[in-house]
Amino acid sequence: MTVTVNQDLAKQGASNLYIPISQIFSNDGLADAILVSSDYAQIPVHRCILAANSSILKAMLYEISGGSIPLAVKISKFNATTILAAKKWLYGLTAEAKEDKLFEFAYEFQINNLKVSFLGFSPDKEFSIDLQIACILSMESNITIQNVFSYIQTAYDHNLDGLKQKCKKFLFDNRENIDVAQIKSLPMDIVVEILVSKY
Secondary structure, three states, rough: OOOEOHHHHHHHHOOOOOOHHHHOOOOHOOOOEHHHHHHOOOOEEEEEHHHHHHHHHHHHHHHHOOOOOOOOEOOOOOOHHHHHHHHHOOOOOOOOOOOHHHHHHHHHOOOOOOEEEOOOOOOOEEEOOOOOHHHHHHHOOOOOOOHHHHHHHHHHHHHOHHHHHHHHHHHHHOHHHHHHHHOOOHHHHHHHHHHHOOO
């Protein structure tokens, strides 16, 4: 998935002093916090960006900090790739990661609205969309044999009806190419629901 923030403001006659905020906050030397991923990578971040986009991260950063800079916060559930993609999204940069993992991160920390241009859907239109919706839309349009089982599990974990239906239809349409061992890895309630689906 690729998500980009439209930087048209710079093109619309902003003064020579204008520096895109994404450029300012991309400077890790000015970071005042560190997110430590499940694979122990340290991702420098800026508290103000995270706090403005997630009340959960705000609480973690400000209530736990005790005033120390930079603050290191362990994010055990997510690897560095996912955290870096979420950071890029929040900073207005292109974010590339597995949609289901990025969705889980956005869901976990309730990360919401940004003005974005979502490549693959409307590259020339800017609209307001939150990170969770961007990930869902991307998952729905990019279902493959390799990711369908991860996506359907995400759909059931978060009650994403549209994604459930698309995954079930994909599985039905591609049933001759599906490995039985993968189907056995799904919870029984999902398997039963797939079997009784009518397409």
